[in-house]
Amino acid sequence: MGSVLIIGKPNSGKSLLFNRLTGIRQKVANFPGVTVEVRVGESDGEAYADYPGVYSFNAMTRDEEVAIEEFRSALKSEDVSVVLCMIDATRLERSLVIGLQAQVAAKEAGKPIVFALNMMDELRSSKAEIDVAAIEKELGAPCAAISARTEEGLPELKILLKKVKTTPKDYISNQVTESVFEKAKDINSKFGPKAGLILKNQTQLDRFFLSSVFGGISFFFIMTIMFQSIFTWATPLMDLVEESIGWLATFTTGSMADGTFKSFLNDALFGGFGSFLVFVPQIFVLTFIIGLLEDSGYLARAALICHRPLSWFGLSGRSFVPLLSGHACSIPAMFAARTIESPRRRLLTYLAIPLMACSARLPVYSLLVAALIPSVSILGGLVGLQGFVFFLLYFFGIFVALILSAILSKTLYKTKTDSPFIIELPPYRPPHWKPLLLKSLYNSKMFITKAGGIIFAVTVVVWVLGYFPNGDGELGSSYLAQLGQFIEPLFAPLGLDWRYGVAVLMSFLAREVFVGTLGTIFGIENAEENFVGLVDSLNASGFTLASGVALLVFYAIALQCASTLAMMKKELGNWKAPIAVFFSYGILAYVLGWVSYVFVNSLN
Amino acid sequence: MKLWELQKDQAAYISGFIESVPKIYFNRLNELGFQIGVEVVCQRQSPFGGPKVYQIGDDVFSMAKDVASCVTVEIGE
Ligand SMILES: Nc1nc2c(ncn2[C@@H]2O[C@H](COP(=O)(O)OP(=O)(O)OP(=O)(O)O)[C@@H](O)[C@H]2O)c(=O)[nH]1
Numbered sequence: 001m002g003s004v005l006i007i008g009k010p011n012s013g014k015s016l017l018f019n020r021l022t023g024i025r026q027k028v029a030n031f032p033g034v035t036v037e038v039r040v041g042e043s044d045g046e047a048y049a050d051y052p053g054v055y056s057f058n059a060m061t062r063d064e065e066v067a068i069e070e071f072r073s074a075l076k077s078e079d080v081s082v083v084l085c086m087i088d089a090t091r092l093e094r095s096l097v098i099g100l101q102a103q104v105a106a107k108e109a110g111k112p113i114v115f116a117l118n119m120m121d122e123l124r125s126s127k128a129e130i131d132v133a134a135i136e137k138e139l140g141a142p143c144a145a146i147s148a149r150t151e152e153g154l155p156e157l158k159i160l161l162k163k164v165k166t167t168p169k170d171y172i173s174n175q176v177t178e179s180v181f182e183k184a185k186d187i188n189s190k191f192g193p194k195a196g197l198i199l200k201n202q203t204q205l206d207r208f209f210l211s212s213v214f215g216g217i218s219f220f221f222i223m224t225i226m227f228q229s230i231f232t233w234a235t236p237l238m239d240l241v242e243e244s245i246g247w248l249a250t251f252t253t254g255s256m257a258d259g260t261f262k263s264f265l266n267d268a269l270f271g272g273f274g275s276f277l278v279f280v281p282q283i284f285v286l287t288f289i290i291g292l293l294e295d296s297g298y299l300a301r302a303a304l305i306c307h308r309p310l311s312w313f314g315l316s317g318r319s320f321v322p323l324l325s326g327h328a329c330s331i332p333a334m335f336a337a338r339t340i341e342s343p344r345r346r347l348l349t350y351l352a353i354p355l356m357a358c359s360a361r362l363p364v365y366s367l368l369v370a371a372l373i374p375s376v377s378i379l380g381g382l383v384g385l386q387g388f389v390f391f392l393l394y395f396f397g398i399f400v401a402l403i404l405s406a407i408l409s410k411t412l413y414k415t416k417t418d419s420p421f422i423i424e425l426p427p428y429r430p431p432h433w434k435p436l437l438l439k440s441l442y443n444s445k446m447f448i449t450k451a452g453g454i455i456f457a458v459t460v461v462v463w464v465l466g467y468f469p470n471g472d473g474e475l476g477s478s479y480l481a482q483l484g485q486f487i488e489p490l491f492a493p494l495g496l497d498w499r500y501g502v503a504v505l506m507s508f509l510a511r512e513v514f515v516g517t518l519g520t521i522f523g524i525e526n527a528e529e530n531f532v533g534l535v536d537s538l539n540a541s542g543f544t545l546a547s548g549v550a551l552l553v554f555y556a557i558a559l560q561c562a563s564t565l566a567m568m569k570k571e572l573g574n575w576k577a578p579i580a581v582f583f584s585y586g587i588l589a590y591v592l593g594w595v596s597y598v599f600v601n602s603l604n
Numbered sequence: 605m606k607l608w609e610l611q612k613d614q615a616a617y618i619s620g621f622i623e624s625v626p627k628i629y630f631n632r633l634n635e636l637g638f639q640i641g642v643e644v645v646c647q648r649q650s651p652f653g654g655p656k657v658y659q660i661g662d663d664v665f666s667m668a669k670d671v672a673s674c675v676t677v678e679i680g681e
């Protein structure tokens with residue numbers, strides 16, 4: 001049977017409904033313009049397609065145009081049997097504008113249309129009502145009152161869709177109108193919710209979150225809490241993982257005779273791969289907090305607050321959400337950047353995203369911070385010093401990105417033509433706990449499986465090169481050391497010996513590899529001991545503060561991520577730009593790393 | 605007067621658009637419901653000339669100066 005096209009206004013709940021119907025995990029967030037590509041899914045032999053939301057068939061950006069074109073041509077296809085138009089019942093008039101236009105298009109193509117009046121739960125909780133039967137009559141098309149969140153009305157909607165699919169001819173609207181704006185207004189004023197009820201809550205909260213004084217303070221406060229908690233909340237969990245790995249290592253290898261196999265288990269598996277697993281809780285906490293913000297509706301407010309300051313640097317308030325998601329991973333961040341209407345600002349945002357402290361940098365940062373910075377409290381016990389340095393690292397990435405963007409927008413991309421900054425402010429919503437937890441778990445799992453394979457392979461290679469030809473403990477005369485001598489001159493200016501050089505070079509495969517490689521190398525070196533935490537090994541190796549700062553600066557800037565480069569190529573259409581970015585960020589990272597090394601050294 | 609000049613908590617009716625309004629602005633404003641005769645309320649202003657917040661019907665939008673300066677409004681019917 002043919003598929004169902006789900007369309008409608010941005011932020012009306014299309015993707016949530018799609019997920020409910022298909023069991024797929026399409027991204028849902030309380031922000032207009034989350035879905036940027038058509039996604040098709042199937043369940044029980046029924047196919048559904050989730051479209052990016054639009055306010056009308058008048059496309060403004062290239063991506064909107066693509067989505068609308070796709071929708072129109074899908075309508076002509078034999079495979080499509082029904083259009084399901086999502087109506088946000090709390091934003092009835094706006095939803096009906098695109099709904100009525102879709103009705104016209106569906107009729108022209110000879111396809112039936114069904115309306116889903118979503119957010120019934122929200123309508124109820126703000127004590128507002130709509131007249132579903134009257135709206136159905138006005139529209140001349142079947143309507144189902146649903147809540148994609150509470151799942152009320154979904155069984156009925158499925159039955160309705162089946163019925164329409166069996167006799168589609170009976171459901172082709174003949175009540176279409178060309179004056180959609182008038183009709184949308186008319187239906188809303190006659191049968192929609194009473195004015196003022198819906199927005200009461202939102203207006204009150206905005207009075208605080210967007211106030212001239214508290215708006216800025218609360219923005220800063222929320223961001224600080226967010227970055228701090230990645231460090232502080234995750235620490236107990238990380239300690240737990242580290243202890244478990246140590247326990248497992250002792251348990252399995254404790255009674256084993258010394259030898260190649262024991263060294264492999266201890267150094268490559270537990271020391272190398274295990275050191276990387278320690279950081280998974282941070283990914284979990286990070287996803288969880290960004291998810292909280294996405295659910296809440298605050299992101300649109302943050303975009304507003306940041307618009308002015310960001311535009312001083314050539315960016316826009318629209319860049320805020322991509323830059324924030326860049327702290328988890330650049331790939332979804334670049335997808336999010338597609339909603340930036342202005343091509344110039346979009347390009348600058350693409351260049352800024354890889355400088356955000358993404359989750360792959362987290363293991364590197366945490367390891368170095370834990371090794372370099374004493375675990376003490378500052379500001380009268382209010383803030384941990386380590387957490388504070390972490391915050392500075394995040395800030396440093398943002399700072400470099402803004403400076404670069406300002407320079408580029410003043411020199412390379414001077415064109416003045418720009419698109420408007422208009423953004424809908426969605427209602428504030430309580431978080432959706434269960435999907436949020438599931439998503440955070442899923443992301444942690446993805447973090448392990450995606451980087452895990454490559455890290456495991458690298459640790460095995462490093463272990464083999466480090467263990468042979470001499471066997472245990474003789475790292476200094478191993479193959480790895482011989483190779484290491486070659487690259488040492490490159491890292492000597494940063495005060496780093498070949499062991500760190502190898503780890504840095506390996507991390508061009510993926511940043512997290514740095515931790516696994518060091519774990520393996522120090523594992524081989526400390527052969528006598530059983531499992532030792534990597535932080536202790538680092539401290540014992542004569543690692544200096546200056547070198548540590550140099551490494552932190554290097555990792556904050558260098559673009560060591562193949563997927564980001566590939567995505568950049570896809571978005572910009574050529575390899576030239578990503579290659580240029582790769583080399584310029586690499587050189588900048590090295591030079592600034594060296595400058596910080598010299599600077600910190602001069603302080604002692 | 606321009607929509608941008610509307611003060612916080614002031615209401616007005618949209619009377620038109622300036623002549624030089626870029627088509628892309630006009631289309632977006634139109635589809636979001638900024639049409640002649642519609643009542644609009646300025647809900648919030650931000651410091652440093654940042655975007656303002658406007659309400660029309662049950663919709664709330666945040667809009668930067670360059671866009672809000674393209675819409676003309678009149679206070680009172
Ligand atoms: N209370 C409530 N919230 C809902 C309902 N349906 C969706 N939401 C919330 O509305 C927000 C937007 O949902 P999405 O599914 O991302 O909306 P969309 O239509 O796909 O949005 P775009 O992809 O931006 O066009 C999310 O915060 C959802 O949790 C509902 O029935 N009730």
Ligand SMILES: [Mg+2]
Binds near residue numbers: 014
């Ligand atoms: Mg969506």
